[in-house]
Amino acid sequence: MNSGIAISMRNLCKEYTREEFKVVALDDITLDIAEGEFFCLMGPSGSGKSTLLHLVAGIDRPTSGSLGVLGADIADMTDRELARWRSENIGYVFQTFNLIPVLTAWENVELPLQLTHLKRPDRLERARTALEIVGLGDRLDHLPKQLSGGQEQRVAIARALVTDPAIILADEPTGELDAASANEVLSILTTLNRDHGKTIIMVTHDPRAARFARTSRYLDKGRMMEMQTPSVMD
Amino acid sequence: MAIPISYNVRNLRVRKGTTLMTALGIALTVAVLLGIGTLVEGLRNAFELSGNPLHLIVMRQGSTSELVSIVGKASFDVIKFEDGIAEIDGEPMVSHEVVSVVNLGLRGNPEEVANVSVRGLSQVGIKMRDDVQLLEGRWFDPGKREMVVGKGVHAVREGTSIGEKIFYGRGDWEVVGVFSAGRSAFNSEIWVDANLAGSDLGRGSGRSSILVRAKTEADAVALTNRLSDDQRLGLEAERESDYYAKQMSTARPIEVLGVFVAVIMAIGSCFAAMNTMFAAIANRSREIAVLRLLGFSRLSVLGSFMIEALLLSLLGGVLGCLLVLPLNGLEGRIGNAVTFAETTFQFRVTPFYIGIGLTFSVIMGVLGGFLPARLAARRDVLQSLGSN
Numbered sequence: 247m248n249s250g251i252a253i254s255m256r257n258l259c260k261e262y263t264r265e266e267f268k269v270v271a272l273d274d275i276t277l278d279i280a281e282g283e284f285f286c287l288m289g290p291s292g293s294g295k296s297t298l299l300h301l302v303a304g305i306d307r308p309t310s311g312s313l314g315v316l317g318a319d320i321a322d323m324t325d326r327e328l329a330r331w332r333s334e335n336i337g338y339v340f341q342t343f344n345l346i347p348v349l350t351a352w353e354n355v356e357l358p359l360q361l362t363h364l365k366r367p368d369r370l371e372r373a374r375t376a377l378e379i380v381g382l383g384d385r386l387d388h389l390p391k392q393l394s395g396g397q398e399q400r401v402a403i404a405r406a407l408v409t410d411p412a413i414i415l416a417d418e419p420t421g422e423l424d425a426a427s428a429n430e431v432l433s434i435l436t437t438l439n440r441d442h443g444k445t446i447i448m449v450t451h452d453p454r455a456a457r458f459a460r461t462s463r464y465l466d467k468g469r470m471m472e473m474q475t476p477s478v479m480d
Numbered sequence: 481m482a483i484p485i486s487y488n489v490r491n492l493r494v495r496k497g498t499t500l501m502t503a504l505g506i507a508l509t510v511a512v513l514l515g516i517g518t519l520v521e522g523l524r525n526a527f528e529l530s531g532n533p534l535h536l537i538v539m540r541q542g543s544t545s546e547l548v549s550i551v552g553k554a555s556f557d558v559i560k561f562e563d564g565i566a567e568i569d570g571e572p573m574v575s576h577e578v579v580s581v582v583n584l585g586l587r588g589n590p591e592e593v594a595n596v597s598v599r600g601l602s603q604v605g606i607k608m609r610d611d612v613q614l615l616e617g618r619w620f621d622p623g624k625r626e627m628v629v630g631k632g633v634h635a636v637r638e639g640t641s642i643g644e645k646i647f648y649g650r651g652d653w654e655v656v657g658v659f660s661a662g663r664s665a666f667n668s669e670i671w672v673d674a675n676l677a678g679s680d681l682g683r684g685s686g687r688s689s690i691l692v693r694a695k696t697e698a699d700a701v702a703l704t705n706r707l708s709d710d711q712r713l714g715l716e717a718e719r720e721s722d723y724y725a726k727q728m729s730t731a732r733p734i735e736v737l738g739v740f741v742a743v744i745m746a747i748g749s750c751f752a753a754m755n756t757m758f759a760a761i762a763n764r765s766r767e768i769a770v771l772r773l774l775g776f777s778r779l780s781v782l783g784s785f786m787i788e789a790l791l792l793s794l795l796g797g798v799l800g801c802l803l804v805l806p807l808n809g810l811e812g813r814i815g816n817a818v819t820f821a822e823t824t825f826q827f828r829v830t831p832f833y834i835g836i837g838l839t840f841s842v843i844m845g846v847l848g849g850f851l852p853a854r855l856a857a858r859r860d861v862l863q864s865l866g867s868n
Contacts, residue, residue, distance in 0.1 A: 305773060305861045326777055333775025340865075344770045348490035358774045360484060405774075 396427025506796025516738025531721025632824025649680025789849020797841025
């Protein structure tokens with residue numbers, strides 16, 4: 247892997263078989279994403295955006311081609327190795343937040359730290375700090391149902407960053423939010439990228455969201471297209 | 481690498497209706513098993529406590545119970561001078577006893593009659609029962625038609641209060657006392673003077689059995705062999721404890737039926753637990769996928785859902801134990817197939833049976849929880865993330 251490259255894809259292909267029909271989700275993708283990049287991937291539904299994110303997160307495996315993430319060839323890892331690697335290197339933010347409904351904001355954020363060797367007081371302290379970073383230091387004991395959509399997504403971001411991963415993957419993070427909440431969430435992602443050096447890969451339909459990224463690319467029917475979008479960071 | 485237990489506890493609490501119904505199903509199964517167990521334990525306790533290890537009961541050869549045995553006075557006169565017999569107040573501890581039955585109605589329902597054992601014995605015979613003590617009134621006077629009733633009989637049978645009379649043999653016998661024999665089966669008996677009872681029953685000098693207390697364990701062994709081998713007597717000696725242990729066969733059909741019913745119910749409860757857990761997993765497929773995505777392994781997910789199933793079944797187990805707890809100490813009665821009389825006993829909920837109940841519930845949890853937990857662990861993360 248080249249120095250300074252967080253994610254490196256070479257001739258990456260992903261095919262599915264659905265009801266006897268072969269579906270090409272990703273077709274010969276070659277792409278490098280630099281460390282500390284805020285990268286946006288756009289495209290219509292079914293274009294392969296989320297599939298690419300799943301491959302980078304190691305929850306799906308490519309059909310062919312190579313994929314290096316932070317220098318690791320994750321295609322060769324076992325399920326157990328992948329689980330551990332993911333917990334240390336990847337933070338994931340979903341469109342639908344996917345918080346555990348029976349756990350408080352604090353406990354939701356603490357959850358990934360259960361996989362570390364940190365003692366409970368340290369875990370709680372780190373979870374509190376993560377929630378403070380996203381501006382929810384006063385909502386520690388709230389259950390997800392007691393939070394607004396924007397707040398839930400901020401908790402999800404805190405959960406994604408609490409283990410201090412190098413990469414944060416955000417799958418339509420503003421898809422369920424109103425404009426004001428979306429702006430808050432995108433500002434937090436921008437801060438994490440700019441001030442904390444996190445590499446962020448964001449998938450979105452929303453051109454306004456894409457403007458927060460430094461680089462944007464367009465996927466169509468599994469193929470990567472060039473795209474120029476003015477960034478708010480420029 | 482474990483998913484916190486609070487996650488499982490709160491999920492059970494959130495689905496409290498389903499949790500409670502499933503736990504109640506398990507609780508009833510545990511209660512049935514424990515109900516039978518405490519009955520059997522109560523009976524076993526009663527029979528075990530009835531036998532003194534140094535006591536020998538001597539009956540006619542081939543007799544299965546005192547009720548069908550006859551032992552003549554001549555044999556008694558031979559036996560009481562045998563070596564190795566303990567003494568009390570200068571007299572050998574040997575009691576020539578007659579056992580028969582009397583029909584008594586149930587308190588509050590005189591139509592419901594049952595056989596109650598009547599034991600005729602001497603003063604030495606009373607002294608030989610160490611745990612026996614008078615609760616009310618006095619002991620019978622020799623030569624008088626007087627009865628002293630065991631507390632088990634007194635509790636459930638009509639006409640057994642002090643001053644009341646019971647027709648037995650050739651006339652009315654007055655109840656003059658109530659005795660307690662600890663938790664032993666003697667509580668189910670009525671005691672009277674042996675000579676008068678023998679005469680009223682037309683047995684002449686013959687009785688049902690001879691109770692002998694050996695001085696030592698070695699004497700007990702020697703006496704058992706000597707008395708059984710003596711061809712002149714035609715008698716058979718056995719440990720009193722063995723004689724009462726055999727009466728546990730009375731409880732065997734109930735024990736078998738109870739365990740059978742409990743096992744059938746347990747299978748149903750396993751399916752109920754399984755159904756509940758399958759529903760929980762179906763509703764939480766996205767959560768499971770998120771946990772996997774956060775880095776929790778398949779094994780952690782399997783463990784977490786197994787713990788949830790175990791918590792559910794343990795809740796049922798605890799409820800089941802609480803359900804049977806009020807049975808502890810309650811008087812029960814059962815027809816004794818050996819003595820053809822009623823035996824009263826106390827239900828006994830012991831820590832051992834509580835342990836059995838909880839273990840049984842855990843087994844149900846493991847059996848009912850494993851398949852759903854395995855399904856949760858094997859769920860495809862991508863598919864689950866796509867499901868609602």
